[in-house]
Amino acid sequence: MNPSSGGTSSTAPFTRILEMLRPDLLRFAFWLARDRAVAEDVVQETLIRAWKSREELKDSSAVRPWLLTIVRREHARLYERKRLPTVDVDEVEALGDPALASDGDAGLHDLRGAIMKLPDEYREPLVLQVLGGFSTAEIATELKLTQPTVLTRLFRARNKLRVIYGLAPAEDAE
């Protein structure tokens, strides 16, 4: 293939890319932390760390997963370092956090609430896969799990959400 035109800019500066991807990073951090203040802190740390480490990124097409990986690690580091209390997900919902707004789409609101209530071990790989676009192999590497374990956790996460979506749950493999 040798197309005569392509339309992508080849000179986008790193700072512009960071700003462009910041919304994605913030959403991703929020679903990991379930707390907007923590998410902001994590993204702030991520941007600084990414800037300092920018020369490690050799493949520009990998910038998004690279940044999301930093977000995940910063999130884990923050909890290790500060020993933050776990978030009461019922309290988050009760506060009517605007981050969970759904423009009157009750189904979407319910789904967001259900995702919030998923245990970390199910929610994290699901967010990595669906929002982050990571493969099961990449998730396994990142979470230091086997691929079958990741697959089972993703299956169970979706199985819990099928009910919220009005579908019958599948028979669990276990």
Next chain:
Amino acid sequence: MNSGSPECRHARLQIGGDPQGLSADVAAHLSTCAECTRFRAETLALDARLRAALELPLPQFRKAVPPARRFALAASVVLAMIIAGGFWVFRPQPALADEVVAHVLEEAGSWDQQKLLPGSAVADVLRTAGVQFDATLPVVYAYACPFHGHRVPHLVIQTDNGPMTVMLLAHEPVSQRTEFAENGLHGVLLPAGSGSVAVLMRHGEVPADVAARIVSAARW
């Protein structure tokens, strides 16, 4: 096929764990099991809603961030820019058409969908990507896929000429119509306002009138 059979349980574990991926054994099973095929279609529809759910409304998200925290964040970014005192420039990227083909090949299972998606599932995908598209077209596959830092609607539409993949590239301007062919796929990139539309088919070239209709159906 009995949905409780080992083959079905294996297929559903694979599909529930990774509905986008389709191993050869699961694909072979789906060709003989209507229940598991339906399960996969349900799971793909669920995933479209999941993506929409995970795409939190950022303007409202930002609204509640304390001003002091916003200032701290902005200051940190500006400081980082000043410290660096220069720009880090990316290497040239492969041509857009190459990347579109690579993306479509990664989601090879998308071509095999038969069941029409509900309008709400398609609307979720379009809303996630911030794109409008004529909802009357028969869409059998819809995802807001990550592409160049944006969410891009990746649709498969049933046409008289067979399934047709459409990617609505609102942030990818092209200067002229560009046809391409690679890995058994024929496609065309078309200018569409400030962005572009990629249309691909597996069998034969994309009919010009159909491509034009696709472009006219896209808005951003």
